[in-house]
Amino acid sequence: MSLAAQLGGSKRWKRPPLIKSPLLRWLLGIGAALYLAAAFGSLEVNWLRVWEGLDRGWAFVLGFMQPDFVSRWADIKEGIIESLVMTVTSTVIGILISVPIGLGAARNIAPLPVYLFCRGIIAVSRSFQEIIVAILFVAIFGFGPFAGVVTLSFATIGFLAKLLAEDIEDSRAEQLEAVRATGSSWLQLMNYAVQPQVMPRLIGLSMYRLDINFRESAVVGLVGAGGIGATLNTSFDRYEFDTTAAILITIIAIVMATEYASGIIRARVQ
């Protein structure tokens, strides 16, 4: 049967569907519809409460129009500086730990037991949200920025070691072989064959992680792990939306600045 006959004689062109099999397409469609009905059914919205809250939402929008940097400036400054300090410390510690783990998690240079061990560390670190890790570390190390630094370093490992390991696995085997053929030791192999190949990407990823760590440092404070989060939480609790807006604008500005700077650095090294 020709295509034209299938379409009832008319020769109208139809866009090809995204999913080719019609049965699968219909099953997925019906499944999605059933799921959405169930999901919306369990989503209870108290519209009265939403309506009452709209005033507060509007107050927040107004706060954004007129952010108040002045009246709580001392607290904001202290929080932001602590966040920045935590960001730098945790990124450096995170990189120092994730480089060996990344080397261990690359299948082409690590033996199987080491590989499995390092991949295990990465999987655990990636599975839990920073905030859950922070709760545990605050319970263990007590309140303060130290718990935050440990949390962010731990989160950095999962991100950086995984991407570094993948980059090492993608690197050119010939170069490794060439350096190995000169009779180099393991350290020399890493230094002269692996490091030059992965360094540009490692720098790029580290800059990116610096950026992420700053953003995350703003939330680990919510559970008592230091940084701007505590100040932010207090301002929410006191409904001082103009101060909240000032803090959020500061965070956005710093994120934009680091993103811009890391863009320049990444463009230079790659």
Added chain:
Amino acid sequence: MPVVRTGEIQVWRRREPAKQLAIWFAWLCGVALFMFCWSIISEKTTWFFVFDAPRIAGDIGSRMFPPRWSYIDQLWLPLWDTINIATLGTMFSIVMAVPVAFLAARNTTPSTRFVRPLALLIIVSSRSINSLIWALLLVSIVGPGLFAGVIAISLRSIGFVAKLLYEAIEEIDEDQVEAIAATGASRAQIIAYGIVPQIMPAFAGITVFRWDINIRESTVLGLVGAGGIGLQLQGSLNILAWPQVTLILIAILFSVVASEVVSAKVRKAII
């Protein structure tokens, strides 16, 4: 080639001396900055607690095991809520992110001077603020519950989806767009027949990827009252019910791993 001559012998070096010096200086600055930051952290740390940490960790660890398996009966509903927050949040975010992406992409934006910076600002603001902070804000506006979580997740995801999508739009093959335009198609038709089919695989991949991230993020939204399994976690932590905490962490681990497997499978099928 950088070569150092010592007497008769020429020795190869990796870098010129000036460059080597500059790199050393950069390292010096970096290490000095790190030590400075570390000294600030160290000042604010009660070291007694840190040295005591292994004992505390052992204590908490011994309280966490064995997990209280019977508690799982009370976790099914929060888990279902968590998945709903992630899925509905992703859906709403797509509705908002697609127009933003088209406004932000250089080749589809109506005006590079006025509209594009605005769209980029929306993207950056959404990306800079963590979903937990959005949730804090929304809980105080719309009240605690699932709805605040859904909105928080969707606001947070706009930036991510729109950023990746607009980059995909900027990378499309312009010839196809030109071909459609040459048939006399309107602007909407150009988008529907020239651009959308090209970005569809990327779009589906981004959506599933973000959904996977959102499952992870929605597990903690309950900590600030925005529904999901985080509420149970907060409750169990408050009453120091460590065996329940362990079970909740196991449940979170399972759902995160499951969502990651699903997302990896779907992305592999698309690409």
